Amino acid sequence: MSKKIYTCFSTDVIHDGHLNIINVAKQYGDVYVGVLSDSATVKYNKFPTIPFEERVEMIKALDGVKDVLVQDDVMYDKIVEQLHPDYIIHGDNWTKEPLKALRDNAEKLLSAYGGKVIDVPYTYNESVRRIDRKINEKLSMPEYRRKRLKQLIGIRPIVKAMEVHSGLTGLLVEKTVVEREGEFDQFDAMWLSSLCDSTAKGKPDIELVDMTSRFKTIDDIMDVTTKPIIFDGDTGGLIEHFVYMVHTLERMGVSAVIIEDKTGLKKNSLFGTEVEQTQDDIEHFCEKIRAGKRVQITDEFMIIARIESLILEKGMEDALTRAKAFVAAGADGIMIHSRKKDPAEILEFCDLFRKEDKTTPIVVVPSSFNVVTEEELAEHGVNIVIYANQLTRSAFPAMEQTAKDILKYHRAKEVDSRLMPIKDIITLIDEL
Ligand code: SPV
Ligand code: MG
Secondary structure, three states, X not given: OOOEEEEEEOOOOOOHHHHHHHHHHHOOOEEEEXXXXXXXXXXXXXXXXXXXXXXXXXXXXXXXXOEEEEEOOXXXXXXHHHHOOOEEEEEHHHHOOOOHHHHHHHHHHXXXXXXXXXXXXXXXXXXXXXXXXXXXXXXXXXXXXXXXXXXXXXXXXXXXXXXXXXXXHHXXXXXXXXXXXXXXXXXXXXXXXXXXXXXXXXXXXXXXXXXXXHHHHHHHHHOOOOOOEEEEOOOOOOHHHHHXXXXXXXXXXXXXXXXXXXXXXXXXXXHHHHOOOEEOOHHHHHHHHHHHXXXXXXXXXXXXXXXXXXXXXXXXXXXXXXXXXXXXXXXXXXXXXXXXXXXXXXHHHHXXXXXXXOOOXXXXXXXXXXXXXXXXXXXXXXXXXXXXXXXXXXXXXXHHHHHHHHHHHOOOHHHHHXXXXXXXXXXXXXXX
């Protein structure tokens, strides 16, 4: 009986590298190719640009492929149980982090019955580079990027968004992939925080940084990334202005705007009742939502209503009444905020809201109630978790310490061991 050799493709385009793997694999026996499902792909790879069924057909049509299998998990356990391959073959990029966990997993499973892994030199020539670039460009186009947030809500147990305020922070959120205990993970989306966008400019978070400047930040980020963007629209401003904000964000390819039900001089919610903040009345805020929905062109863009009742200590009942009214006015999602350390009130809100509304996406920002896990939030019906400011808050102390130490020692040697090598910064930035 001929030997079975298995490989898994997580790609939208077949290039020289894949053909090379099949050619090498053929020499060992019958070639079986797995196609990674969407939900597994988005854990560590780019979002697929073609539907799963098309990827299956594309691989079935390849010369030398005996059969195509669906691979639902990034790891090989189920496939090995199902197919019992003699070999698993992969490009040798899986000998390095974070993909090394894949190789370790394959090796462990195969060694149980004498199977073997095969590493083939990873092909990265000009043609592969061009294909990578084309996929990236497609993913970054407004019509592809805009709809991706809704797509991700459909396939992720909880969508994870991370704060960005510059091209560099965008790149970090775009590219960071980790592996922990056999699970890969990456951020799904970017949060364009008003707090961090303002802070990066040394300005207070009071709707002072104007929209022209905020759109420029979006443009800087979009220019070097592909992931969907959720924009912190503060109060949305005057209704007459908010419609123009929606128009521009949608055209740019932003996926969602979140506006909060406050009025007058907005202050950051994390001040709570320590500063004067006024909540908008329900009908006026509904009017704003309706106006935004009226000018929206695509079905993909989302206007998410953020409720400040718990922040302003107006009570759960008020928060729920508002949620119901805002959804009825057309809001595509509800963000509920709290500055308590204990997540209890947030979870209570989610449970009560979900009793009546099973589908409207819920968004939370666990800056204060940071003990809560993504799994717990998902269990209570949360769809999007936003890490709203942690990159800024981690970068600033590191920069401050470096500044102090250079002043103290009159040279930079003492800080050098803490710094990222220039070479690594250069490789972070894509060459065109
Ligand atoms: C922001 O990040 O700007 C927010 C979230 O609006 S919070 O700071 O928690 O209010
Ligand atoms: Mg904000």
